[in-house]
Amino acid sequence: MRFAKEDFTLRAMLLCTINDFPAYGNLSGYSVKGKKACPICDDATVAPRLTYSRKNVYTGHRRFLSRYHPYRRMKKAFNGENESGMAPIPLEGDEVYEQVKDISVVFGKPNKFEKNAKYKKKSIFWNLPYWKHMSVRHCIDIMHVEKNVAESLIGTRLTFRERLKMATSKVIDPDTLDKLQADIVETLCQFEMYFPPSFFDISVHLVVHLVREAKLLGPVHLRDMYAFERYMGVLKGYTTNRYRPDASIVEGYIAAESRHEGRLEGKGTIGAKWVSLKSQELNDAHFLVLQHLTEAHPYIEEHMRILKLKYPKKNYKWLVEEHNRSFVKWFRVKVLDELSCTPNEVGETVKWLAYGPNTEVKSYEGYDINGYCFYTKRQDNKSTMQNSGVTLVASSTEFSSGTPTCNQMSYYGIIEDIWELQYTTFMIPLFKCKWAENKKGVRVDEYGFTLVDFSTQGYKNEPLIMASQAKQVFYISDPANDKWCVVLQGKRRILGVDNVVDEEEYDEFDDIPPFSEGLPSMPVEDNLETNYVRVDHNEGIWEDRDQAGN
Structure with missing residues (x-):
């Protein structure tokens, strides 16, 4: 039953252990020397x-060949004898348990063992009720086998390394494993012919057992x-004080981790300073914030x-222009009137929005937000890198024959300033x-590339724009015409940052799309969502002359 809200016992099972070979011996209790x-x-x-x-050296790989393989009869090429032995059959778990069940070890005190004893202790894993029923309890670590064997054979027997990769690939065809095992054994025998x-x-000998484990446990990856060794390499790279490596790793x-903090929600990185804005600039910035915050939408509709x-x-068109001009003042009066009544339902965000931003804003030269720098x-x-290119997609309202129609269009720009508006209890980056200018300065060539001409500056x-809704692009000078720049989409890396596991899910926006006034539409991807409002300009408005005279 789903959502029964009942207590249950959660059980976990240890499939096998994975360690380098010395640790293999420590965990299993087997003497690996x-x-x-x-x-x-x-x-x-x-x-x-x-x-x-x-x-001691570990040879005798002819035993693993087929019964009538010619290598079995080649005396001079090997140890001077024919090979009649067969490959050993690995012991099952219950058979191994019979060998270790009576071993008693008191830790911290000297223990006496028989000479050449195989097991030095009884592993604690034997306390698991299912451990003796498992065919493979401790895995051979392919990473250390490759490191110790395959890399030393580069330039001598590359085909052997290729066979190792076949045994360790993510996709394994079970029908090919027997042939792969025969190839590995034959190659080891050829090594015995030529190598001292x-x-x-x-480590060389353990290769002969890799295919068996692949059959029983599946792909090696x-x-x-x-993954663990790579991450250990990352942690070791944090060590700056060799006298206290553990503390050094923690600090690093x-x-x-702190470098990722704010990479999604927004964090200034370079050139922080306080600046004062002109009254009109501050009013325009405040209006932009109001247009894009969900809390202010009911007031926009009412106005x-x-x-x-x-x-x-x-x-x-006239109503929208009047709304742009008067909404900030009307919004402040409206909210303050509501706050004067007790009780009221005005939220904290709306209250501080009505009071408006501080006259000073925090300015930056660099900013991390939404996974971009x-x-x-x-x-x-x-800098040697380009990080100032931005683009966004907005809904645009066109006027044709007196009827407004909405279309999507892309805007391309270059960041000149980065501001954080301070609203007492929160801040908004812009x-x-x-x-x-989209009509004259943006086009798509015959090859499908978007070209931009910034000499045709528009929308002054x-x-x-809201920093949270900007996406990064890069501009490359067009070799055919320096006047134009080719637009390349930027990439961001947010997986694993602030627990993001699905980038598409992170990109989902509100269901209510904002709108834009008066720009000609341009083709964009059908599945591209818009989340931006552009309504405070008069440039490029398309409408019939008859309507313009109204």
């Missing part, structure tokens, strides 16, 4: 000892140590209704941009 160092071959491990090197015995340490990790009732003979044009000129009366 000496004559019986292979825990899979166990007693059948072939490990002759080199007298002068004083080390000292080459065959335990689900149980290797690459916290510093790295438009009042204007329509008060001026019934005026056309829609933005710079002003001034900062771009000091970008002041230089915009290309509305340079501001």
Whole structure:
């Protein structure tokens, strides 16, 4: 039953452990050194000892060949003998348990073991009720096998490394595993023909067991140590004080995490300073904020209704211009009147919006928001990177034969200033941009590239946009004509930042699309959502002459 709200016992199962080979021995209790160092071959491990090197080597791979393979009869190429032995059969879990069940180890005190004992302790994992029923309890770590074997063979036997990659690929065809095992064994035998015995340490031998584990446990990428080792490399990179590496790693990790803080909701990064805006600039910025905050939408609709009732003979274009001119003052009076009544339903956000922003704004030369890193044009000129290009898509209202129609269009600009408006308890970041005029300065060539000409500056009366709704683009000079720039879409990296796991879900906006007044439409993607209002300019309004005279 779904949502039964009942208590239940959650159970977890340990499938296997993944470690380098020394840790393999620590967890399993098996001695991974000496004559019986292979825990899979166990007693059948072939490990002759080199007298002068004083080390055991792990050969005898001809046992894993098919019964009538010609290599079995080649004496001179190997150890001077025919090979009649067969590949050892790995012990099942219950058989291993019988070997370790009576081992008693008291930690912290000396313990006596038989000479050449295979197991030094009984692993705590045997306390799991299902552990002795598992065919593979500890996995061979392919990462360390590749590091110790494959990389040392570059330039000598590249095909061997290719076969290792086949065994460790994300997609495995079960029908090819037997052939892959035969190829690996044959290659190991060829190594025995040409390489000195000292080459065959335990890592080389473990390769012969990789296919077996792939058959039992599936693709290796689900149980290797690459991800953990890479991340350990990241953590070790934070070490600046070798005398206190643990504390150094903690400090470095916290510093790295703090760099992501604010990358989505907005955070100034470069050139912070306080500046005073002119009265008209501050009023335009405040009006832009009101147009785009959901809390102010009921007041916008009410103000438009009042204007329509008060001026019934005026056309829609005139009503919008009057709304743009008078709404800020009307909004302040309206909210303050509501606040004078007790009780009232005015929210905190609406209250501080009515009081308006501080006359001083915080200015930046760099700003991180929505997964992008933005710079002003001034900062771009000091940098080798370009981060000042922005674009946004807005709904535009066109007037044709007296009927307003809405279309989507794209705007392209360059950031000139970055401001944070301060509203006592919260702040709103804005970008002041230089915009290309869409009718004359934006076109799509025959190859489908969008070209922009910033010499045709447009929309000077509305340079501001909400920083949260800007997307980053890059402008590259057109080789055929320096006057034009080719627009390239920017990329952002937000997965994993502030718990974002789905970028498409993060991009979802409100269901109510805002609108724009008076710009010619341009083709944009059908699935592109708009979330922007552009209503405070008179440039480029299309309407019939008859309507214009009304």
